[in-house]
Amino acid sequence: MKSGKFIAYSAIIALFTAVVLFFYLLDTSKALSYLSTDPKACINCHVMNAQYASWQHSSHANQAGCIDCHLPTDSFVHKYISKARDGWNHSVAFTLNTYAPRIEISADGARRVQANCISCHNRLTGTIRANEDKYHDFSKAKATERKCWDCHRNVPHGGVHSIISAPNNLGVRELQ
Incomplete structure (x- = not known):
């Protein structure tokens, strides 16, 4: 059971990190400006x-x-x-x-x-x-x-x- 919780928490942290990184890159690259x-x-x-x-x-x-x-x-x-x-x-x-x-x-x-x-x-x-x-x-x-x-x-x-x-x-x- 401990192994299952570890995997679940790791997946949540990885997903959160990916989302934060995605928004950081979106902001840094000024990606939305290209839609204007x-x-x-x-x-x-x-x-x-x-x-x-x-x-x-x-x-x-x-x-x-x-x-x-x-x-x-x-x-x-x-x-x-x-x-x-x-x-x-x-x-x-x-x-x-x-x-x-x-x-x-x-x-x-x-x-x-x-x-x-x-x-x-x-x-x-x-x-x-x-x-x-x-x-x-x-x-x-x-x-x-x-x-x-x-x-x-x-x-x-x-x-x-x-x-x-x-x-x-x-x-x-x-x-x-």
């Missing part, structure tokens, strides 16, 4: 400070946050599937320090950003397509193959070349 739309969630990992600081100085800062450009906007399900996949990939890369000094967007991320550029600037992109022969040189690639940032390279992150070399990377400031 606040761009500050993107700088929970210090490696994104250059991107955040350069975005703050861009024309997009007052109009679009990180998720408006980097996550699907077509459905809640697609948004959170992408958010979970990106979050996992980012947490692994940042925790294990396996990312390159120059952080580059994935092919899937680039597809999402391109779709969101076109969606947000729908009227403008319609005009560009209608007048591509006058205003945009698509001789090197079809209009459908080009990315907005092929020409608009510094939107909205400026000339972010690496973690430590970005214009306006004087630290994070509060937006007014």
